[in-house]
Amino acid sequence: MSKIIGVEKVSRYKWIDKYFLAKKGVTKNYQPDWEAFQFKIKDKLVAYTGDYKDRPIITLKGEPFQNEILRQKYEDITAGYHMNKNWWNTVYLDGKVPEKVIKEMIDVSYELILGAFAKKIREEISKA
Numbered sequence: 001m002s003k004i005i006g007v008e009k010v011s012r013y014k015w016i017d018k019y020f021l022a023k024k025g026v027t028k029n030y031q032p033d034w035e036a037f038q039f040k041i042k043d044k045l046v047a048y049t050g051d052y053k054d055r056p057i058i059t060l061k062g063e064p065f066q067n068e069i070l071r072q073k074y075e076d077i078t079a080g081y082h083m084n085k086n087w088w089n090t091v092y093l094d095g096k097v098p099e100k101v102i103k104e105m106i107d108v109s110y111e112l113i114l115g116a117f118a119k120k121i122r123e124e125i126s127k128a
Contacts (some may be wrong), residue, residue: 025125
Protein backbone atom coordinates (compact mmCIF):
# COMPACT_ATOMS: atom_id res chain seq x y z
CA MET A 1 0.00 0.00 0.00
CA SER A 2 1.01 3.56 -0.61
CA LYS A 3 2.14 5.85 2.15
CA ILE A 4 -0.83 8.07 1.34
CA ILE A 5 -2.45 6.11 4.19
CA GLY A 6 0.22 7.60 6.44
CA VAL A 7 -0.55 11.07 5.13
CA GLU A 8 -4.20 10.54 6.15
CA LYS A 9 -3.08 9.42 9.60
CA VAL A 10 -0.90 12.48 10.00
CA SER A 11 -3.92 14.67 9.26
CA ARG A 12 -5.08 13.82 12.80
CA TYR A 13 -2.16 15.89 13.98
CA LYS A 14 -3.17 19.13 12.25
CA TRP A 15 -2.01 21.09 15.31
CA ILE A 16 1.51 20.42 14.02
CA ASP A 17 0.71 22.26 10.78
CA LYS A 18 -0.77 25.20 12.68
CA TYR A 19 2.10 25.31 15.14
CA PHE A 20 4.77 25.21 12.42
CA LEU A 21 3.09 27.53 9.96
CA ALA A 22 2.66 30.18 12.69
CA LYS A 23 6.46 30.45 12.79
CA LYS A 24 8.02 33.13 10.60
CA GLY A 25 9.40 31.92 7.28
CA VAL A 26 8.10 28.34 7.50
CA THR A 27 6.55 26.75 4.43
CA LYS A 28 5.03 23.30 3.97
CA ASN A 29 5.10 21.18 0.85
CA TYR A 30 4.52 17.58 -0.11
CA GLN A 31 7.65 15.76 -1.25
CA PRO A 32 6.50 12.84 -3.45
CA ASP A 33 9.94 11.18 -3.47
CA TRP A 34 9.83 11.00 0.33
CA GLU A 35 6.06 10.48 0.53
CA ALA A 36 6.16 13.06 3.30
CA PHE A 37 5.34 16.67 4.07
CA GLN A 38 8.34 18.93 4.58
CA PHE A 39 8.48 22.05 6.71
CA LYS A 40 11.22 24.39 5.54
CA ILE A 41 12.70 27.82 6.06
CA LYS A 42 13.74 28.87 2.56
CA ASP A 43 15.56 25.76 1.26
CA LYS A 44 16.50 24.31 4.66
CA LEU A 45 14.56 21.41 6.14
CA VAL A 46 13.18 22.00 9.64
CA ALA A 47 11.08 18.83 9.89
CA TYR A 48 9.06 16.32 7.97
CA THR A 49 5.93 14.34 8.71
CA GLY A 50 4.89 11.09 7.15
CA ASP A 51 4.54 7.42 7.86
CA TYR A 52 7.10 4.82 8.90
CA LYS A 53 6.26 1.19 9.62
CA ASP A 54 2.59 2.13 9.23
CA ARG A 55 2.85 4.71 12.02
CA PRO A 56 2.67 8.52 11.75
CA ILE A 57 5.97 10.26 12.44
CA ILE A 58 7.61 13.64 12.66
CA THR A 59 11.37 14.00 12.28
CA LEU A 60 13.03 17.03 13.88
CA LYS A 61 16.53 18.42 14.32
CA GLY A 62 17.90 18.79 17.83
CA GLU A 63 21.11 19.14 19.81
CA PRO A 64 22.87 15.74 19.89
CA PHE A 65 23.13 15.52 23.69
CA GLN A 66 19.47 16.45 24.19
CA ASN A 67 18.43 14.05 21.42
CA GLU A 68 20.03 11.17 23.28
CA ILE A 69 18.30 12.13 26.54
CA LEU A 70 14.92 12.21 24.75
CA ARG A 71 15.55 8.78 23.20
CA GLN A 72 16.33 7.33 26.60
CA LYS A 73 13.27 8.91 28.21
CA TYR A 74 10.67 8.06 25.53
CA GLU A 75 10.50 4.77 23.67
CA ASP A 76 8.55 6.55 20.88
CA ILE A 77 11.53 8.82 20.07
CA THR A 78 14.25 7.21 17.97
CA ALA A 79 17.23 8.30 15.92
CA GLY A 80 16.12 10.24 12.85
CA TYR A 81 14.76 8.08 10.06
CA HIS A 82 16.94 8.59 6.94
CA MET A 83 18.72 11.51 8.63
CA ASN A 84 21.93 12.17 10.57
CA LYS A 85 21.35 10.06 13.70
CA ASN A 86 23.13 12.52 15.99
CA TRP A 87 21.24 15.64 14.94
CA TRP A 88 17.77 14.29 14.10
CA ASN A 89 15.07 12.43 16.06
CA THR A 90 11.95 10.72 14.79
CA VAL A 91 8.87 10.83 17.03
CA TYR A 92 6.04 8.33 16.61
CA LEU A 93 3.02 10.60 16.87
CA ASP A 94 0.67 7.83 17.96
CA GLY A 95 2.93 7.02 20.91
CA LYS A 96 3.22 8.38 24.41
CA VAL A 97 5.32 11.49 23.87
CA PRO A 98 3.41 14.45 25.35
CA GLU A 99 2.33 17.19 22.96
CA LYS A 100 4.27 19.69 25.08
CA VAL A 101 7.52 17.77 24.45
CA ILE A 102 6.84 17.63 20.71
CA LYS A 103 6.21 21.39 20.67
CA GLU A 104 9.50 21.97 22.49
CA MET A 105 11.25 19.76 19.93
CA ILE A 106 9.64 21.75 17.09
CA ASP A 107 10.85 24.99 18.69
CA VAL A 108 14.41 23.69 18.98
CA SER A 109 14.45 22.44 15.39
CA TYR A 110 13.15 25.78 14.14
CA GLU A 111 15.72 27.76 16.14
CA LEU A 112 18.62 25.54 15.02
CA ILE A 113 17.71 25.88 11.35
CA LEU A 114 16.94 29.60 11.58
CA GLY A 115 20.24 30.14 13.41
CA ALA A 116 22.16 28.56 10.52
CA PHE A 117 21.24 31.45 8.21
CA ALA A 118 23.32 34.59 7.92
CA LYS A 119 22.21 37.47 10.16
CA LYS A 120 20.84 39.45 7.20
CA ILE A 121 18.61 36.56 6.11
CA ARG A 122 17.43 35.95 9.70
CA GLU A 123 16.44 39.61 9.90
CA GLU A 124 14.54 39.35 6.58
CA ILE A 125 12.69 36.29 7.86
CA SER A 126 11.80 37.98 11.16
CA LYS A 127 10.36 41.00 9.31
CA ALA A 128 8.21 38.88 6.97
